[in-house]
Every structure is written in structure tokens, then in C-alpha cells.
Amino acid sequence: MKKILIACVTSCIFLASPAIARDDRLKFSIPDLLKTDKAKNALYDVPLYFADQAHPKPLSKQSGITTNKKTSGFAKSDQEACEWAFLSAIKALQERAQRDGMNAVVNITSNYKHQSFASRTEFECGAGNIMAGVALKADIVKLP
Numbered sequence: 001m002k003k004i005l006i007a008c009v010t011s012c013i014f015l016a017s018p019a020i021a022r023d024d025r026l027k028f029s030i031p032d033l034l035k036t037d038k039a040k041n042a043l044y045d046v047p048l049y050f051a052d053q054a055h056p057k058p059l060s061k062q063s064g065i066t067t068n069k070k071t072s073g074f075a076k077s078d079q080e081a082c083e084w085a086f087l088s089a090i091k092a093l094q095e096r097a098q099r100d101g102m103n104a105v106v107n108i109t110s111n112y113k114h115q116s117f118a119s120r121t122e123f124e125c126g127a128g129n130i131m132a133g134v135a136l137k138a139d140i141v142k143l144p
Helices: 003-018 030-034 037-042 079-100
Strands: 024-029 048-051 060-073 103-109 122-127 132-144
Touching: 024 030, 024 079, 030 079, 037 079, 048 060, 060 079, 079 103, 079 122, 103 122
Parallel strands: 048 103
Antiparallel strands: 024 122, 060 132, 103 132, 122 132
């Protein structure tokens, strides 16, 4: 009986391991999120330019600014958790631009686990069982 119990417990541990380590890479719409009230209430009035979106030639620039924000996924859908993490990451970039005397954030790309994903319309998010995270890389600039 004891051997059967040990075998069952061991099997459960091995079968549960993949579920514990969920790390899905998901993509969500940037334009749809930025149109929402939660985005309008959370973000600053600092222009954002994603991937290779055209923008005026900067007067000055700081390259390679990164941010990595996570949020709890508890009682949230993956999309909702990822959207909050994305807004937190964007806000951090905007705050850095303002703090450093810049007025825009350009060349914004996803940088989840240091793997670049550049898109004008989508961001990448890592979603697990209890956390969701968004990592971004961008340049902060002073536009005319």
C-alpha cells in the first residue's frame, strides 16, 4: 500500500510540473489598448512611437532604455494582466523621458527574455500561472 501511495505522489509531482511552469508568450493589440479609458487614465501625455513608426527627427536622444514590469495574474485573464503590465512598462518609459528632459518615446519594441519583437500594432507578454510580464526597449528623445 505504501509503495502505491509513493508511486501516486511521485506521478502527480511529475505530471504537475509542466502546469506549474507555464510561460506562454502572448501578443495583444497596442491600438485597441491605447484607446481604452484605463490607458488614458494611466499614461502621461508623452507621445509614443512603436517599432519603426515615423516621427520627427529628434533634437537629442538616449538609446536602449529598458523596462520590465510584472503584475499578478490572480483573478485576471491573461489579456487583462498583460495589458496592466504593458501600461506599467509604457508609463515607466514616459516617466524616464520626462525625468531626463525628453518629450517622446520612440522605437518601442517588446524585449521579453531579451528577444526582440518589433511591431507597430502588437506587444508581447509572458503569462504564467500567477504572474504576467512585459519587457520593453525604447529610445527617449527630444522632438521639436
